[in-house]
Amino acid sequence: MQRTEVVVTGLGAITPLGGDVASTWEALLAGESGIRGGALRGHEDAGLPDIPAGTMATDPAESLPPVRARRLDRSQQAALIAAAEAWADAGAPEVDPDRLASAIGTGIGGVGTLLKEDDVLEGAGARRVSPRTVPMLMPNAAAALISIEYGARAGVYTPVSACSSGAEAIALGARLIRAGEADVVIAGGTEAAITPITVAGFTQAQALSRYTAEPASASRPFSADRSGFVLGEGAAVLVLESAEHANARNARVHAVLAGAGIAADAHHITAPAPDGSGQISAMRKALTQAGLDPEQISHVNAHATGTPVGDTAEAHAIGEVFGRAAVTAPKAALGHLFGAAGAIEALIAVLSVEHGVIPPTRNLTTAGVDPDIDLDVVAERRDAPQQAVLSNSFGFGGQNVSLIVTRPRRHASRTASTTS
Numbered sequence: 001m002q003r004t005e006v007v008v009t010g011l012g013a014i015t016p017l018g019g020d021v022a023s024t025w026e027a028l029l030a031g032e033s034g035i036r037g038g039a040l041r042g043h044e045d046a047g048l049p050d051i052p053a054g055t056m057a058t059d060p061a062e063s064l065p066p067v068r069a070r071r072l073d074r075s076q077q078a079a080l081i082a083a084a085e086a087w088a089d090a091g092a093p094e095v096d097p098d099r100l101a102s103a104i105g106t107g108i109g110g111v112g113t114l115l116k117e118d119d120v121l122e123g124a125g126a127r128r129v130s131p132r133t134v135p136m137l138m139p140n141a142a143a144a145l146i147s148i149e150y151g152a153r154a155g156v157y158t159p160v161s162a163c164s165s166g167a168e169a170i171a172l173g174a175r176l177i178r179a180g181e182a183d184v185v186i187a188g189g190t191e192a193a194i195t196p197i198t199v200a201g202f203t204q205a206q207a208l209s210r211y212t213a214e215p216a217s218a219s220r221p222f223s224a225d226r227s228g229f230v231l232g233e234g235a236a237v238l239v240l241e242s243a244e245h246a247n248a249r250n251a252r253v254h255a256v257l258a259g260a261g262i263a264a265d266a267h268h269i270t271a272p273a274p275d276g277s278g279q280i281s282a283m284r285k286a287l288t289q290a291g292l293d294p295e296q297i298s299h300v301n302a303h304a305t306g307t308p309v310g311d312t313a314e315a316h317a318i319g320e321v322f323g324r325a326a327v328t329a330p331k332a333a334l335g336h337l338f339g340a341a342g343a344i345e346a347l348i349a350v351l352s353v354e355h356g357v358i359p360p361t362r363n364l365t366t367a368g369v370d371p372d373i374d375l376d377v378v379a380e381r382r383d384a385p386q387q388a389v390l391s392n393s394f395g396f397g398g399q400n401v402s403l404i405v406t407r408p409r410r411h412a413s414r415t416a417s418t419t420s
Contacts, residue, residue, distance in 0.1 A: 010090025054335025167342025232335025261285025265398025
């Protein structure tokens with residue numbers, strides 16, 4: 001029996017680089033940075049540093065009616081903005097509500113709301129806590145709100161798998177379509193967790209970049225002088241569709257979601273398996289599902305957060321599967337968007353295939369690539385046909401997801417409109 005082909009017909013995003021897909025993509029290709037200083041200014045009395053962070057380039061609340069914005073956590077606002085752009089980009093497809101699903105991952109959910117309302121409780125008492133607190137903080141709210149917005153009744157799914165959440169949601173969306181449970185899935189990830197408690201926790205764990213004086217150079221994946229990651233926030237959403245459904249409505253196709261591999265390290269709650277077994281397994285599973293050999297992958301969009309241990313482990317895993325592959329690390333420009341990271345980087349992989357370009361990896365000029373990392377790290381924009389791109393997302397708990405996107409077959413696509 002022929003396997004159902006899953007295609008990407010819509011893209012939407014709000015990121016540290018831009019308020020939509022086009023501005024994010026243009027800034028990424030230009031080598032710009034979305035990382036700014038002053039994310040937690042005013043919290044010095046708690047002993048928190050004035051860290052650099054990838055805050056969203058535009059305020060999502062400003063794109064929503066004021067009353068509605070007040071009733072949503074920042075992560076939910078971002079998800080709705082990204083979903084609206086993706087749905088419009090897909091041409092607002094007519095689809096049976098019972099064949100439309102929503103899958104939006106998040107690593108933490110409405111932590112901003114939780115902290116704010118806890119402050120209200122401590123300072124003013126229980127009667128002042130908002131009655132909307134629970135729906136604003138629950139992790140599944142973004143997926144549920146999107147389901148309500150677009151009438152998606154085939155299911156609402158919320159993978160919560162740390163930094164692989166967004167990628168896992170996209171993999172799940174593809175599974176739903178291939179299993180015949182949906183024709184269209186609105187899938188992606190969202191996060192807005194640049195808060196005192198998350199900063200304090202990661203600071204104590206010595207996981208954050210030490211380069212705070214120059215925010216734009218703080219995130220240094222694969223660099224010999226990297227020291228940790230930089231927090232980011234935002235959302236990205238893809239509209240996934242069966243090729244049959246897309247062709248029936250003559251939809252524009254950005255790319256094919258050809259494969260998805262999921263594997264677990266079963267090793268440690270924060271550290272990757274030393275032998276890279278889980279990451280290697282996820283990449284090989286994705287290749288098998290896509291029906292591709294390693295040499296058919298044009299480049300790898302690496303998870304590469306900028307931590308000394310994590311980047312080295314991933315580089316060795318990539319080397320085991322692909323040899324000295326070409327890789328790019330968007331977190332150098334975006335920061336680490338946690339539950340949204342896998343979604344925005346899958347979106348970047350789609351655009352790479354669509355426009356034939358590998359985005360540059362920032363901040364490799366000072367010390368160069370770590371000599372222990374034997375990969376072709378792309379430091380400047382590289383224009384070349386991209387037939388297939390693999391995107392990695394790895395999360396605390398040893399959760400590994402690899403996605404593969406490929407160029408669509410000629411008969412299934414029309415000219416794309418996203419700015420290149």
